[in-house]
Amino acid sequence: MKLKTRDFGEIEIKESDIITFAGPIFGFEEYHRFAFLYQEDVSEFFVWLQSVEDPQLCFILVQPSHIVGQYTPQLPPEAEELLGEGEYMCWLLASLREPLEQSTVNLKSPLVVNPASHKAAQLLLEDELPIRHPLFCKKEEPEC
């Protein structure tokens, strides 16, 4: 099927590339179907989450390991209910800011995906984690 995207024009995707949000992206409860657009030639750590329902709605996601190394949050009990059994992947929502160096990611509320069931949800973690964590951090800063 053809998919109109915000950042990459019209592209061809398979129905199986579409992920359904069983738990909403908070504030975007009316949007359920998204496609992951991998840009492996650009970076394996970044992925574009394009709404199937609205070409103008797109999020940029970052792999947690690229930002904080180990990221194994305790998921809330509703995770399995929403996503089904399987191995989950966590992605962080990035907010690009001006200048780009001030961009942040949300460690507190990751997008959790079950590739086996093609389901995803944004989950609010109990762990004390920042909602705004620098996307790009200098290596010499130990807290990054």
Add this chain to the structure above:
Amino acid sequence: MLILTRKRGESILIDGGIEIKITEISGDKIKLGISAPPDVRVYRKELYETVCENKTAAQSASADAVKELLKKLQ
């Protein structure tokens, strides 16, 4: 910030129409019961902040910002 001490079962009232009651205390967690008129939105703060952050995430990615990001990643 106004700080009040309350026991289990006690409440505070805000503006006459909003009641916040301490229903349970266990360890470092307390359960609150909140009664408010239907037009008053009640959020856990981190959820409210996540909604704001998600809106920023959706709006912030102007074509220029995305181009700059792509350039930086390559």
